Amino acid sequence: MMNLLHWRLLVAVADASNISRAAEDVGMTQSGASQAIAQLESSLGFQVFTRERRQITVTALGELVVEHARNMLVHLEAIRALADNNRGLSTGRIRLASFPSVTSTLLPGLLRDFRRLHPGIEVVVLEGTDEEVEEWVAESTVELGIVMNPDSGRAEMVIGQDAWVAVFPASHLQARRVRAQGITLGELASQPFILATGGCAVNGRSLMEQAGLQLSDIRMMVRDWISASKMVREGMGVALVPESTLPEDRRGLCVVPLLPPVCREFALVCSQAGKSSQATQALIARLRIYSKAMHD
Template sequence: MNLSQIRVLVAVSDTGSLTAAAQRLGLSQSGVSQALAALETHLGVMLISRTQRGAEATAIGDEVLAEARDVLASLDRIKRATDLARGVEQGRLRLAAFPSVFHTLLPPLLRRFQELHPGIEVVTLEASDTEIEAWLAAGTVDLGVTAVESYSATQFPLGQDDWVAVLPSGHAIATAPIHSVSLARLSNEPFILATGGCTIHAGSLAETLGCGLQDVRMEVRDWISSFALVREGLGVTVVPEPTLPSDRRGIRVLPLKEDLHRYFALKPSFLAQNNPAVSAFLNLARSQVQMLQTSNSEKLLV
């Protein structure tokens, strides 16, 4: 009996098939079959029941699997301890967020993380917040940035956006001598609804305020598209302030009278709670946020 056979046993149990286990371990299907058979021969019991529809642990297989997982967990702890002793830090962090977060909150944090942990590979994925939630639930990613209305215990505060109104420069409100406008006032205007791949957007904010958007002319995912449509005079929109374009010709930006924010939270996958790369990233985010808070920064990381 050896560690390779134990890894095969756990992989077959996790994936439910010898082929999938082989793909996970980087072996051939045949190699997995032989390793498993050798383990069963050595122990004298059938651990995995093979059928045409897949493979599943027998009763005694379940008992052996519990011990096998303990063995692999111990091995991981030994590896981590020895890596630490040698000053070697390796691993991978899969991080998902929606596009606007990659343009605003994350770059300084990712840059600092790579400086502190050059041995950890960071894989970033852009998605909508519903996709991110699904990936976190499935363990497809280790960490996700989600937009929330308030923070919960399992989430880690990352930052916040202020919402602003964007109007065509020739619009009656844009030419009026005012310094702010209410979302309630804009909710009756022809509206370009931009979501940025997030379920918290001008529409949901208006619903929260009890007014709702009365005349949504178009719904777009991309913030840049919404600015182009506003510039053409097709409607007004409300967007997070960091997404505003540098070229503001043809549009006017006004703060909202309502105190509206979009909060961002770092959320780890339940499968990644013991991942040292995830712990390292959360620790860095915590220290950066505290540093900025103590310097009286209005926003956390922006």
């Protein structure tokens, strides 16, 4: 089934002549964009694009489709602008609190669509620890906060999930054996450990304590996840980090899944100030639509 995101992607691909750049423009992954284009062409019954090595061109019939899609989006934007003005959403300010690993990975894609639809509404992102974000939400210092592992029924929506993984030096004697089968927190607890916190209360030590375990040999404590991986690469110990924080270059590292799997969940929570803000409620509604479209 074709949705608005498909049509925006169609126009973005035509403009960029490249799926990767178009996917980034609309806040999708490259694989998701490729699947969406294939789905759209299947629904239409003809090719909109031809793929030639690294370049994508629009077919003759595709040019007509892109023109209609572009006109449709322009008219839709005009209708939305009228609706925003009528509801007092032409201007506004939303304070959104988050912590570093989410600010750099999840937020850009989530906010890009809203900023394009509501250019008069300013979204200010405040960065803090997970505990600080909780305090800011409780005190209505911010309208919205992205919190970790929220209690049931408290979240407006879940925006992401991240698995915890163990990181060993590739030269570690256990690395090859545990890479395939995984490792338990109990097996990790006695290892020479590099404790990375990411500026969060939920980290390797707190996960151990929740499981009734203690780290017996902490060699070093760092705030930055990437720094922990670099120290692991140098053979200074092992670390427990969220999978999304792993470096792109994993040479010298052995990444091992936990048994049983342990995940951290990110969710959007609204403060009392946010509940009475029309702009904030518009952002929440838009993020829900965006999330649904991404998973359709």
